[in-house]
Amino acid sequence: MTNFRFLILLGLASASLSSVGAEPPHVPGWVRTANASPEISGKVLLTELGCGACHAPGNTALAAKPAPDLSAVGARVAGGHLRKFIASPAATKPGTTMPDVLGHLPAAERAAAADALAHYLATLGSAPMAFAKPAPEAVERGHKLYHSIGCVACHSPESPLPDSVPLGPLEEKYSVASLAKFLEDPLAVRAGGRMPDLKLDHFEAQDIASYLLRKQTSSTATFQPDAQLAARGKALFAQHRCDACHAVGSGRPTPIALPTLSKVNPERGCLSARSGAWPQYSLSDSQRTALRAALSAQAKPLNAAQNIELTLTRMNCLACHQRGELGGVPANRNPHFTGKDENLGDQGRIPPPLTGVGAKLKRDWLRDVVVNGASVRPYVNTRMPKFGVANTEVLAGWLKETDTLPVAAFTRVAKTDKPHEVGRELAGSKAFNCVACHTFREKSAAAIRSLDLMNLTERLEENWFHHYMANPQRFSPLTIMPGFWPDGKSPLPDLLGGDPGKQRDALWQYLARGPEAGEPRGLVLEPLIVSVTDEAVIIRRAFPGIGKRGIGVGYPAGISLSFDAGQMRLGSLWSGGFIEASGIWRGQGAGQAHILGKDTVNFPAGVAFAVLESPGNTWPTNDAKQAEGFAFKGLTLDAQQRPTFRYEFGETSVEDTFLDVKVTDAKSHFVRTLKFPHRPPPPGLHFRVAADKQIETRGENAFGVGKGLLVRLPAGAIVRGVDGMKELLLPVRGSFSIEYHLTAKP
Ligand code: HEC
Ligand code: HEC
């Protein structure tokens, strides 16, 4: 052990880890803002490099970008990587924005400090890291997602592009599970939102993590934290002021109160080329110049327009959006912005411009978009990310303040002139035919399915609507959205006297009725039925009663199920059709599948396996979305694509297979087999088959559950009453099978 550590120390000490000559920090807003004013780009460096964590920023707009929260870093990052990265951040992850804080120490002392710090950090977070080789199908799906939903707006696609936010050596840093957890909620670790939340569901995160770690081999060396070293590391963490930037536990970072940035000598300390007891950033000459310029101007308060520019630049909104002269999708990344509907041209694939967006969107909607990533364009593959309240809420206010339009003149249509009926007429296929290009409550009339007419008035300022409708090309020169009143005249003189302002108002009043608005003429109902033929169909999406970790399976025998991969339980069973998917298609990751069964049987939330010391013990409440102690391990498919669910709880692994059995055309049932391939189940293990008000014996080892289900079990099942409910439990001693028969007439 001692020898081993000695070798590592030597290894680190002999490699030249000085940050001199290292790649300068990659600050996205600095790298890609050719048009930003020099004053703004220097300020972007000040915040993104965290200067304000140690030097009083003197201006809230210049507060430091929050560094990652290290509370559970030991469960997220491999120990060996921690040691390397802390000893030499820029050499380990070229372009990192973390400065080298230990750089002024003699090489051996630096290596020893990094080692102790790594041991300390490795003790933070409970679960040890488990490495597993990513599944090839997951890598394939992740590859597609990574290149389509917006990651490559900022990061490099598979064939590298310059000006990309570096990802560093992910294979030596994360496991698939820890990276997926990070990607599912990046703001929990990196609260600054520079790595925004792309609204990934559990499976998408798993797939992308598998793709990013596609070159990982099974075991990265394990790392055993040593208690003594960890204690020393803890002291060093405070001594070297890591805590000025990083929070640990419930604590917040502890800023050092060095003199205000406006008062520093810009030739010295962190901005000098010398090494000393300050962090080293390996700044490029142009970065140093911009920082100096920003320091001398930094005390001046910013106006709303400057605040907008600063925020859009440092959050890198400009990687996806254009606003006036700023930003926009660069030519070399343009092919990665794709859409589902070619008819819509660039508007169906490039994120909408932000020019004048404060005058366009209502305050609440604008806030919901920039804070939560609210979205209405399901046909755009790139996602509007979620940036979080702390990072972008104030931006909505600045945009409302800055962007204005003159008040449009029009005459309001009186109730007596029936605005709702006229509006409906105008929108229909005999008049302006809005439904030829826009959906209406998710239904469409034609191949083009642009923005839904039903959420226009909820999102848009009425004043903007009038300006836009009068001349859409003024707002987006290339739009296929036509102007309906050429030369200010209506082609429909019989409606409201042909007054363009009144006709626009009638459309607005009609659309603003929301659920009350009758359908315009010309719509056809077009549900998206997912049908099942001779192979099983698997949809991993949100299902009713389960949420995002749902897996729906439609079987060739005409019966279907949903499985909850968070609690490892059966969610529901039904027969007839499988699902209708327009909710999924519309939701950019947020919608639910609509189950088509009329005889659906739902099973109660909560885990299906538990160890009961005695049969009288109550069933544990472990009904969190991700049940504690349980882990989903993926699917394997048989020749008919029917899945076996694989999962673990504690030390026990389970293989859970449902086979559909067709007896007659109208009658099918499931045979479910649960196996314990690695070790026998622990003593006292019970399986909860069902819980319902009504559970009755129906012959030997058969039970009726509620109104619609009959189950056949192995011998030994127990029915017991709990608070007016009954539970059907099966003591588990080894592999077993259950039959599920749906008995209600659909
Ligand atoms: C981890 C804490 C920390 C961070 C982050 C930090 N500094 Fe420093 N800085 C120091 C320390 C410590 C000194 C030395 C103070 C002294 O000698 O009194 C210093 C000194 C300086 C000085 C010289 C002060 C003088 O008047 O002698 C300048 C200029 C400076 N820093 C600029 C920056 C800039 C710009 C950034 C961001 C790119 C930055 N610092 C980030 C800790 C930090
Ligand atoms: C708006 C730009 C942007 C988008 C879009 C974006 N990222 Fe990031 N990402 C960043 C930035 C900036 C960082 C570094 C954040 C920091 O310094 O705290 C980062 C950090 C990361 C990291 C952590 C790297 C490390 O060293 O631990 C991973 C992994 C990552 N991104 C993956 C992704 C994936 C996958 C997607 C798409 C689902 C994505 N990013 C989308 C900007 C972006």
Ligand code: HEC
């Ligand atoms: C000026 C602020 C600052 C200081 C001081 C600082 N860090 Fe960091 N640290 C960062 C930033 C920013 C990142 C994210 C860098 C990236 O993703 O490239 C980071 C990343 C890390 C990570 C990786 C975390 C993860 O989840 O990916 C570790 C570990 C870490 N720092 C440890 C330390 C230690 C130990 C010290 C003290 C020796 C320290 N840091 C000092 C800003 C700082």
Ligand code: HEC
């Ligand atoms: C990865 C690319 C990406 C990034 C980065 C991004 N957006 Fe978006 N944004 C989109 C997409 C795509 C849409 C359209 C979403 C929809 O309606 O379905 C959108 C929509 C919007 C809208 C609504 C516009 C309208 O007319 O409906 C606003 C406002 C907006 N984004 C602001 C921002 C801000 C502010 C930032 C930075 C904090 C940002 N976006 C970062 C992709 C991005």
Ligand code: HEC
């Ligand atoms: C020939 C196709 C077409 C027709 C017909 C059409 N639109 Fe559009 N419309 C579009 C497209 C494409 C967009 C841009 C969508 C985007 O930005 O993603 C659009 C955008 C809009 C917008 C701006 C929405 C926003 O948030 O940017 C409004 C409002 C609108 N249409 C209303 C209507 C109304 C009302 C009618 C009927 C009077 C109509 N449209 C008819 C294609 C059409």
